[in-house]
Amino acid sequence: MSRITVLVVDDSAFMRKLITDFLEESGFIEVVATARNGHDALSKISQLNPDIITLDIEMPGLNGLQTLRRIMEEFPRPVIMLSSTAQEGAEHTIQSLQLGAIDFIAKPSGAISLDLHKVRQELLQKVQMASHSRVRKINKANIEPIKQEKKSITQSKRYGQHIVCIGTSTGGPRALQQVLPRLPEDLEAPVFIVQHMPEGFTTSLAARLHSLSAVNVKEAEDGELALNGTAYIAPGGFHMKIEKAQNGLMIKLNKEYPRNGHRPSVDTMFESISKLENIHKVAVMMTGMGADGTEGLKKLKQSGDLHAISESEKTSIVFGMPKTAYQTKAIDAVEDVQDIAASILKFIRG
Template sequence: MSIKKVIIIDDSAFMRKVISDIINQDPHLEVVATARNGQDGLKKVQEYKPDVITLDIEMPVMDGLKALKEIMAEHPTPVIMLSSLTYEGAEATIEALELGAVDFINKTSGSISLDINDISEEICRKVKDATSAMVEKPKSHNHTVSSQKRSPNFVSDQTIITIGVSTGGPKALQQLLSKLPGDFKAPILIVQHMPAAFTKSLAERLDRLSEINVKEAVNGELIKPGTAYIAPGDYHLSIKSVGRAYATVIDQTEPIRGHRPSVNKLFESVADLNRVNKVGVILTGMGNDGTLGAQMMREKDRNTYLIAESEQSAVIYGMPKSIIENVDPDLIEPIDSIPSSLIKLFNHWLC
């Protein structure tokens, strides 16, 4: 692995120094420049052409969101946001992820986090992961390529859609959910790998941008068509039968393969249901969470329909690639095409 160049943009001299020291300890990473605000950062990005940028949100002269828009438009580069755990910080972080930031790091104790060294491993891991992210200028029109191997063979009058997503997820979820009509005929259950303080802001923002209802899931609610339920951060989301209906289950049982919420747990709970059509969707993300659950869905019900986001659009291709290599999904296509495919399930195969 070649050494990757990193730029730190933060208005705190202390944070610039500490984060630089953390990143420079990794033999595969090198901080080539730091900047004290977004305006200064843009000049450094143009000069040094880094592989990854860490970007604070709250800065004078030019804040992180304005700088991010400029970076994505002029110098598309993987960006990791540094965020506070406040409600306002969570809102701004979600907006940044939808604008194209790859991931974020919590400033655990405010804008100047004296304990930032406690998460040094997480910082280096996320910066290294970001080096493999696909970031490019928005295109006015994409030539999309889809690969459909099988059509659904649904037999029930009820359908449940489950979605697993990780790094790059907020933007992908916005692209998907905002294109579904308000009268969409299925409930959607979503596991997005994200800390507890951020999933509520994510659900609220997606709800504002979508015709369907989007909410953070609560324990024991009966799921309804036209509503998307997002697993609360640090809680598993699964589903159970309640008579002829289905209800959410929220719990804090042990993480599964390092994840809570776990896509595998959600998919496995759906695999156990009867009298319902099952659609599993795997979007962008690092690792392979969801693969074992998708295998179980396919083994227990041959009518399960699996969709994987294609490499063409996935910010991080890990989770979809694992599904493609290990489960043989029925449909592989870019994120922009997935909403119309889900709509088609109801307008064609489920009519």
């Protein structure tokens, strides 16, 4: 196996040394250089052409977001952000994912994390995963709001009620930015989303997507009734299930054991929706590593009244979850990410 080359960018000499040691101890990663700031990083990327970059968000001068923007414009390649879990850090992390970063690592205890060893294995796994990902040059369509035309959709005569459910992981925040803003505010369905993400970050993700979308986007709350034209994102660290209640559909959150390492789990959400009767379901599988959602998709298919969409290999950052979904033979349409919203609307209209 060829070694993965990495540039480590952090304004702390201690953190640069710690991250370098963790990566090189793996035996399959070579840190070709470190950089102390954004300008230093851009110069070394041009000279050394590393496969992957780890990039601290909080740096003086040219900060992590500004540096990331330049990287994606001039030297597009996989970038893994290192972020604090504070609110400002979470907001910046979501911005970085929508600017093109492939993933992030939450520092356990702030800018200089003496306990970074707690996320050592996560760092190694994400660098290895990033080496198999697809990253394209950023363009304004990826980062600016989409002009939503106020067009009503016609309620399907075949179905009285619809549900849209979306599962995604690596690359998901950027992909969701290409789907939710293309849905109309009078969408005749609630939208339920599982995005693999730890606690402390889904609130910022929901707020960012809400600011760009005609539909309402919010972090789901336990016990709330689902409304048409609203997208509900499962909170990090919680499974989300949808149940029938006397007054409609109710969201239930829990902290049951992770499934295949994930909480929230797409499988958990899909399986709960498969139990709902006399409701038309539109399921969407988008970019992500692994197979979460595949078993749930099979159960959705068995329950009937399903149309399923998977993101194409062409636009998936990681073609894992969409690929395994397609292999179930439950998929009705394979779409580039920018066409997924139109496909959802087509199936809802009947």
